[in-house]
Amino acid sequence: MFDSPLSASAYDVLGVDPDATAEEIKRAFRLRLRQTHPDAGGDAGAFIQVQRAWELIGTAEARVAYDRGHGFATASSTETSEQDWSVWRAPTARADSRPKARAYGHPGGWRRERFLTLMREWAGHGVEVPDPYDPALVRSAPLEIRRLLADALAEEATAATVSDLGMGFTVWHDVAAGPGAGEKLDHVILSPSGLYGVMSEDFAELARFRRGEIIGRNVDGLAPVATLLARMRAIARAAKVRFGGAIIVLPDDDLDQAVTPLGKVRGVPVVVVRRSALSMVLRQGVPGARDIGGNELFDVRTRLQQTVRFV
Known part of the structure; x- marks a missing residue:
């Protein structure tokens, strides 16, 4: 935390x-x-x-x-x-010869760019800041700016986890899910166990739940589950695909158990998982998620490749 x-x-x-x-x-x-x-x-x-x-x-x-x-x-x-x-910085590339998941887009890219823009406006009055990632500077910044960096880091951490799953997985990062600025889905992940919409969050507090939604002081009315499902629907309509489940990934310290199923919300199985448990969930599948495989898997990948736009 x-x-x-x-x-x-x-x-x-x-x-x-x-x-x-x-x-x-x-x-x-x-x-x-x-x-x-x-x-x-x-x-x-x-x-x-x-x-x-x-x-x-x-x-x-x-x-x-x-x-x-x-x-x-x-x-x-x-x-x-x-x-x-x-x-506070983007993770460096690791020397690893193992096959990686197929990945498209820039995880955390939109939020990092927005963070740097707002940090320049707030701390530098529109000019470059010597070190926008200085911990003392970040700690003193307004909540909006700190939240952008926290979420960018969370997206990058999820991307690193998915990358290590191998070539059987395909992931699209920072996928546009509407006309508005920042109206995006953090990750769309196609795996042998299903097609998932994934949101990476960091609320810096132990997650609590009420009526199928995450609540808490730092959640601040964001309604992450409802937001995730709405953006999944937008992408599903555009690409003519069906998502099997929804996943919200939190830092390990923010969740008191590895996987918290929220049941079906608007007909879609939703789980909240610790980052360390994400690989297991993607390999085994979200409970209640619709299976995908064979020709459908290739068809879904093709449809997404032809339709996905990045923010």
Whole structure:
């Protein structure tokens, strides 16, 4: 949770200043534990965050590493910190000779471009910002800007996972699903188990559900399930294909179990999965999803190739 652009810092979670003493941090940790403990009526997600915050800044060694990687260190101590900020940048290509999934489009591309545009407007007044991915700068940016970066990173992480599944899979990233700017489906994945619409999200909090929808403080009325299904329908009509299921991918820390089935929503099976469980779900299939195979698989791939547009 603390590696997300939407996350509160470990200091914020414990309610202390970044220059607090070790003793002040320890006292704050004990207080927050009592306040958030589920047995005392506290929130389980907040209780977990408090424990994680202590792991990150509770010892001198851990705190130095955390400060360096999250923009709290002094100038003299950040001279060699570039490698610690890799989480804020696009993943580098890996040397791997294994066959990859067929992939089209640029995962996270639209949101990264939008993030850079808004960051220049907000922090640079329309001119280039020396390092738009500086952790301290990102942390101080408005929610809209931080959300764009969080979602771009989530899309890139999903793309990396799908890529490793092999040539039996085909994926289209950043697929246009309407006339509006940013009206897109993050991923369309054609697999031996079915055709899926996939949305990659990062809410930096433990997901909660109500009536087949994801809710929470950082969800902020976005209705991700309804949005995903609406965009799948638009693509299905344009390409004359049928999706077998819908998948929302969250960071592992944001979901209390590997796979959370939401049942059928508007006739489509929907699951919310941890990122680490995505490969398993795509290989085995979404429960209740319509199977696809043989000639239909090739027909669906051809229809999508002829129809898909990218944002």
